[in-house]
Amino acid sequence: MSHSVMASNRRLLKNSAAVTLSVAIGGILVFLAMIILARYLGVEDFGIFSTLLAIVSLIQLFADGGMVNITIRDVARDNQSLNRYIGSTSIGLIMVSALLLLITGGVVYVADIPSKVGVSLLLMLLAQLCALQGLIFGAAIRAMEDMEITAFIGVVHKLMLVAAMWGTLELGGDLTAVCAANLIVNLIQTLWLQWVVHRKYGALVYRFDRTLWKTVFKDSLPLGISMVLRKLTVHLDILLLSVLATVFAVGLYSSAYRVLQLIETASIAFSGVMLPVLSQLAVQDKTRYAGMLNNVLTFMLAAAIPLAAWLWVASDNLVLALYGEDYKSAGQVLQVLGIGLIALIPASLLHPAFAAINEQKILMKLAIASLALNSVLGVILIWYFSYLGAAIGTAVTECVVFFTGLVILGKLGYGFRNLSKVLTILLSVCLTMLVYQLLPQQAGLLPELLRLSACIPVYLMCLFTLRVYSIRDIQLMLKKPNGNEQPVVNS
Incomplete structure (x- = not known):
């Protein structure tokens, strides 16, 4: 077996091990956060939290539209397109996210939803849309097969999430405070991933490319619809x-x-x-x-x-x-x-x-x-x-x-x-x-x-x-x- 093939095998093994370990630790930490929420909030309030999370997850996937997976696929095939591709996709997602946030806020206002539930919903949605930006930056890293980086950042993010949930509830915070803490943690993760991409692969070209966006949208739409429907099925x-x-x-x-x-x-x-x-x-x-x-x-x-x-x-x-x-x-x-x-x-x-x-x-x-x-x-x-x-x-x-x-x-x-x-x-x-x-x-x-x-x-x-x-x-x-x-x- 040639040296290049052995190096490639080692990289795949490294990525598999890093992601597996990260997911194992991260999954346990998220599960721990859910246990903390369930015990502190009680069965009924935990039910409200779960309902809001289901709604927000669907909206986030609608904003994603399958673009994260398509981005990984296309950048993996053409590494030279990374800076232009990721920058344009990021700008497009910001535009879509802003529109969805505005629509959701209007629905909350018109439907006269109780302020506690409405504010919690908007904060949770903003946190998820912020995390979606992080997924785009993470897609660049994953496409370049440097998955140990996203694995490490993911574990640190989950540690911060558990600490934020426990600290907020221990200090007497309610559901709204929990959602605000989640937003702060997600923002830190997104900025961290963005910094890594800029430093490791060069500055991104933050310019909306209509032709590129049209291609991405066309390729990702069927996948995005399937992901939204799949998530809707789950929730x-x-x-x-x-x-x-x-x-x-x-x-x-x-x-x-x-x-x-x-x-x-x-x-x-x-x-x-x-x-x-x-x-x-x-x-x-x-x-x-x-x-x-x-x-x-x-x-x-x-x-x-x-x-x-x-x-x-x-x-x-x-x-x-x-x-x-x-x-x-x-x-x-x-x-x-x-x-x-x-x-x-x-x-x-x-x-x-x-x-x-x-x-x-x-x-x-x-x-x-x-x-x-x-x-x-x-x-x-x-x-x-x-x-x-x-x-x-x-x-x-x-x-x-x-x-x-x-x-x-x-x-x-x-x-x-x-x-x-x-x-x-x-x-x-x-x-x-x-x-x-x-x-x-x-x-x-x-x-x-x-x-x-x-x-x-x-x-x-x-x-x-x-x-x-x-x-x-x-x-x-x-x-x-x-x-x-x-x-x-x-x-």
């Missing part, structure tokens, strides 16, 4: 619960969903690492693209299935340890949502997989179908089963969308051919869960995590003993696009 249950049920039900559902979100965030970040690689392979070598896609999907299923099994048996203990007695009814919700993880984790790879082959319209169609299905299931099931019905609807929708995506990839010539490995993964999980059940059970978070940690080596040993993965498989997954070897896809 739909919270929005439906706030209308069809009670704020208390929203709080219970949200507390369980935060556990799922912690895991989902890691899978999305990992998929983000694969976007530049898949984008290059799709252009250079479609055979290696198909092989890489199969191997990564198998890897993600190998992570998703045991997590789903663990949440099924440990949900009650986890909810009580994290949130306390007030949230004990959320244990059943976590069980059901855990089943959805089997599809949710590998489904995060669908976005980079389709974006890499310029099939963003398929993502949009999948998102529309997902939203429609979740809406129908949500209305029916929430009406009869409240927050538990919302969880069932989410789990069913995730499974349908994932398997539909696999079928479409197959029709495009990139079918999933590692079914035998998935069956072996299921066997490995069953053997591991037998060991898990034999270990002593104690209440509390630490004993539960220790019990889980003791089973991880058992599971890994099963995977390698049963030949789900070999060292060669891992090497091929880490191999950069300029390598010559092609991954072997098991039939």
Whole structure:
């Protein structure tokens, strides 16, 4: 293997390790912030916070419009365009963000929303739009594959967020004060990322380029619509619960969903690492693209299935340890949502997989179908089963969308051919869960995590003993696009 190929492999390994570690630490810190909010605010106020966050997240994605992912793709293909591309995209996003903020403020005023809720909504929206600017600067760094930088800044940002949430609430701050603290933390992160881009890659050209913007808008629109619809599907249950049920039900559902979100965030970040690689392979070598896609999907299923099994048996203990007695009814919700993880984790790879082959319209169609299905299931099931019905609807929708995506990839010539490995993964999980059940059970978070940690080596040993993965498989997954070897896809 040549020196350049070895260097490329080391860079991919470095990026994967940095992002994985960053997401693991950052996800835990965000989850800790949610626990702090849930305990300090109580079930009902936490339900209000969750509803506002759902609304703001949708508006932020509408402003994004898929431009962050398209920016990563295009800059990764043409590094020389970075300064002009990032600068123009940043200016365009500022214009869109200002318009959305103005519209939202008008709606708050006309709808005569209570001042506390209205001000909190606007502050939270401003914080999210500020973070979106940071994502554009971060996209430049990620496209250049210097992901350890964004990983480090991301962890520091989450540390500041936890400190800000705890300090604000400990000093007697309310929901509005929490949103203001979030805005300050996001502003610091955005300015930091901007400074890094200027220093490392040169000054950005902050000039609105109509031709460039038109191209970006055209390419990102299908992806952006799919992302908005996807996010709407994710938050739909919270929005439906706030209308069809009670704020208390929203709080219970949200507390369980935060556990799922912690895991989902890691899978999305990992998929983000694969976007530049898949984008290059799709252009250079479609055979290696198909092989890489199969191997990564198998890897993600190998992570998703045991997590789903663990949440099924440990949900009650986890909810009580994290949130306390007030949230004990959320244990059943976590069980059901855990089943959805089997599809949710590998489904995060669908976005980079389709974006890499310029099939963003398929993502949009999948998102529309997902939203429609979740809406129908949500209305029916929430009406009869409240927050538990919302969880069932989410789990069913995730499974349908994932398997539909696999079928479409197959029709495009990139079918999933590692079914035998998935069956072996299921066997490995069953053997591991037998060991898990034999270990002593104690209440509390630490004993539960220790019990889980003791089973991880058992599971890994099963995977390698049963030949789900070999060292060669891992090497091929880490191999950069300029390598010559092609991954072997098991039939």
